[in-house]
Amino acid sequence: MARPRKPLLSRDRIVEAASALVDAEGLDAVSTRRLAAVLGVSGPSLYNHFRNKDEILDAVADAVSVQVDLSMFEASDPRDWRAALHDWALSYRAALAAHPHIVPVLARGPGRRPAGLRVADAVFGAMVGAGWPPAQATRIGALMRYFITGSALGSFARGFVDDESAYDPADYPHLGQAHLLAERGREVDEGAFETGLRALLDGLALQYEEYARPTETVRRAPKRP
Amino acid sequence: MARPRKPLLSRDRIVEAASALVDAEGLDAVSTRRLAAVLGVSGPSLYNHFRNKDEILDAVADAVSVQVDLSMFEASDPRDWRAALHDWALSYRAALAAHPHIVPVLARGPGRRPAGLRVADAVFGAMVGAGWPPAQATRIGALMRYFITGSALGSFARGFVDDESAYDPADYPHLGQAHLLAERGREVDEGAFETGLRALLDGLALQYEEYARPTETVRRAPKRP
DNA sequence: ACCTGAACACCGTTCAAGT
DNA sequence: ACCTGAACACCGTTCAAGT
Numbered sequence: 001m002a003r004p005r006k007p008l009l010s011r012d013r014i015v016e017a018a019s020a021l022v023d024a025e026g027l028d029a030v031s032t033r034r035l036a037a038v039l040g041v042s043g044p045s046l047y048n049h050f051r052n053k054d055e056i057l058d059a060v061a062d063a064v065s066v067q068v069d070l071s072m073f074e075a076s077d078p079r080d081w082r083a084a085l086h087d088w089a090l091s092y093r094a095a096l097a098a099h100p101h102i103v104p105v106l107a108r109g110p111g112r113r114p115a116g117l118r119v120a121d122a123v124f125g126a127m128v129g130a131g132w133p134p135a136q137a138t139r140i141g142a143l144m145r146y147f148i149t150g151s152a153l154g155s156f157a158r159g160f161v162d163d164e165s166a167y168d169p170a171d172y173p174h175l176g177q178a179h180l181l182a183e184r185g186r187e188v189d190e191g192a193f194e195t196g197l198r199a200l201l202d203g204l205a206l207q208y209e210e211y212a213r214p215t216e217t218v219r220r221a222p223k224r225p
Numbered sequence: 226m227a228r229p230r231k232p233l234l235s236r237d238r239i240v241e242a243a244s245a246l247v248d249a250e251g252l253d254a255v256s257t258r259r260l261a262a263v264l265g266v267s268g269p270s271l272y273n274h275f276r277n278k279d280e281i282l283d284a285v286a287d288a289v290s291v292q293v294d295l296s297m298f299e300a301s302d303p304r305d306w307r308a309a310l311h312d313w314a315l316s317y318r319a320a321l322a323a324h325p326h327i328v329p330v331l332a333r334g335p336g337r338r339p340a341g342l343r344v345a346d347a348v349f350g351a352m353v354g355a356g357w358p359p360a361q362a363t364r365i366g367a368l369m370r371y372f373i374t375g376s377a378l379g380s381f382a383r384g385f386v387d388d389e390s391a392y393d394p395a396d397y398p399h400l401g402q403a404h405l406l407a408e409r410g411r412e413v414d415e416g417a418f419e420t421g422l423r424a425l426l427d428g429l430a431l432q433y434e435e436y437a438r439p440t441e442t443v444r445r446a447p448k449r450p
Numbered sequence: 451a452c453c454t455g456a457a458c459a460c461c462g463t464t465c466a467a468g469t
Numbered sequence: 470a471c472c473t474g475a476a477c478a479c480c481g482t483t484c485a486a487g488t
Contacts, residue, residue, distance in 0.1 A: 003469050003471040032462060041472070044463075048471050053462065104329055107379045112391045117400060125399035136420065138413060143376070143421030150375020151368070154332045166337045174350035175342065188363060195361065195432070196368030202431050203424025228452040228488050257481060266453070269482075273452050278481065 015059045026101045061105040065115035067095040073126035081130035096152035107149035240284045286330040290340035292320040298351035306355035321377035332374035
């Protein structure tokens with residue numbers, strides 16, 4: 001065939017097909033040859049549009065970051081950083097849950113992925129706008145990402161196996177029902193995420209008061225709304 | 226050569242060599258052929274000791290979990306769950322930091338890895354012993370792992386690139402100094418981890434009080450977003 | 451039981467050749 | 470510019486054959 005008058009491929013078409021393949025069969029199922037076959041071309045054709053396979057997977061990951069809602073950070077009241085962080089965390093988690101197989105790529109950090117950077121930028125900007133010192137704002141963006149991607153990657157339940165024989169009670173006296181965890185999978189995951197997110201936000205709120213009232217001698221109890 | 230009178234290989238020797246290879250050159254550097262070459266045997270020999278490559282990497286990951294200190298959970302005072310959790314988190318992080326390339330395997334959860342399960346068991350048992358309801362103890366084990374492995378995997382700083390051109394200020398108004406982050410890598414990582422760990426423990430302490438005083442009149446802690 | 455070489459069905463990537 | 474087939478240097482894993 002050689003060169004067609006209208007390109008058969010585009011970055012978008014490649015990313016779309018790769019995303020579908022990742023979602024359907026996982027990261028390992030994506031080889032340049034298989035991906036090319038799905039697109040009706042030969043393997044090397046992909047290299048006209050991406051430098052290598054990693055760049056394709058980065059683009060797939062970034063397409064997920066695009067789905068993360070950031071509108072809460074443009075809220076009128078910058079004081080409401082807690083609510084914004086909370087809503088953003090849920091949106092982030094939902095985006096990852098919809099494409100669990102690409103999470104390992106996302107969990108490594110934004111790298112040069114534009115949408116990933118946009119997310120980091122929005123969080124940092126909103127926290128600074130809310131009165132957090134820049135150094136703390138950086139940390140908050142990082143630690144929230146740690147928690148959210150960590151939870152998406154290694155959900156506690158999927159981490160156990162649905163097979164009682166794997167857990168000899170003599171070895172693990174407290175894990176008697178561990179094999180049941182696989183069953184209660186989603187339940188445990190969501191519970192752990194909720195509990196962790198609340199703890200994180202509660203804890204940050206305590207720290208915020210230290211920064212918001214740095215001159216005060218004695219720390220007051222938080223005021224009740 | 227065929228079968229030697231004394232085995233050339235053992236699971237331990239294989240794991241040791243694989244660990245060294247992972248540490249020195251990363252996960253991708255480990256192929257069955259290369260690993261076998263390091264050990265002075267041919268590739269297929271490994272299959273006499275492990276069912277497949279994944280099992281080898283699981284064993285490498287488990288060797289890291291063995292390094293995690295759990296002695297703090299045997300402390301005399303079970304009330305001191307907070308201090309124990311804190312010290313354990315530091316020990317866990319240190320173990321991961323010493324072998325960063327294997328973290329992606331560890332972050333997926335304990336699976337059937339004995340040492341990984343021992344860790345989960347110790348945390349769960351200690352939290353129940355400290356008075357947490359079992360359901361909450363499960364969640365705490367999970368969420369702590371989310372945070373710790375998430376932080377080890379996707380350290381904020383390594384996630385950025387040391388190249389100013391990657392961050393056009395028009396696109397990311399708040400990330401003007403993002404390229405400096407790579408430089409300040411360890412600093413940011415450790416700060417984010419510290420801040421996050423403190424927030425997590427502070428937040429859990431608040432929740433603990435809810436459970437420790439369950440008979441208190443109907444007034445529950447205000448549910449926040 | 452434990453190692454070997456040969457073999458199978460794959461990989462990611464490069465490159466000259468075609469239009 | 471964009472696709473092709475051929476080629477290179479690899480993979481993980483199976484298996485019959487050797488001792």
